[in-house]
Amino acid sequence: MIEKLNDEERAVALAGLPEWGGVAEPDGISRSFSFGNFVEAFGFMTKVALLAEKADHHPEWSNVYGRVEIMLTTHDAGGLSQRDIDLATAINALAA
Ligand SMILES: C[C@H](O)[C@H](O)[C@H]1CNC2=NC(N)=NC(=O)C2=N1
Numbered sequence: 001m002i003e004k005l006n007d008e009e010r011a012v013a014l015a016g017l018p019e020w021g022g023v024a025e026p027d028g029i030s031r032s033f034s035f036g037n038f039v040e041a042f043g044f045m046t047k048v049a050l051l052a053e054k055a056d057h058h059p060e061w062s063n064v065y066g067r068v069e070i071m072l073t074t075h076d077a078g079g080l081s082q083r084d085i086d087l088a089t090a091i092n093a094l095a096a
Contacts, residue, residue: 004079013085020088027080028060028073029088033095035066044068047094055090057083 004027005013014022020029035041041063048070052058060071072088074081 002074002077002081002083004077004081010080017085017088019092023071026073028071029080029084030069030071033068038065041066041068044095048091051090052087055087057087
């Protein structure tokens with residue numbers, strides 16, 4: 001069973017993900033991505049979807065034209081876990 005990160009683990013993880021901010025409710029992290037148009041944004045979402053499915057860890061997200069908002073939390077743990085940090089790191093690599 002995956003567990004929530006403790007305060008120290010959380011601080012270390014967030015320091016390594018400066019583009020991501022903490023979300024209180026639900027306990028997680030979020031990042032906003034901007035693309036030039038809808039096709040680029042949706043192409044990015046398609047890549048994230050494949051990553052997420054492979055990891056069996058799925059984002060809560062929204063898209064408006066070229067903007068994609070992603071929030072990561074672990075339902076099974078009731079908050080932020082290492083699985084969110086791993087997925088955020090992989091998403092950052094995709095967006096780089
Ligand atoms: C049954 C299934 O494996 C679980 O519900 C997985 C799927 N994707 C998930 N995604 C996220 N973000 N949190 C989870 O706890 C989670 N659990």
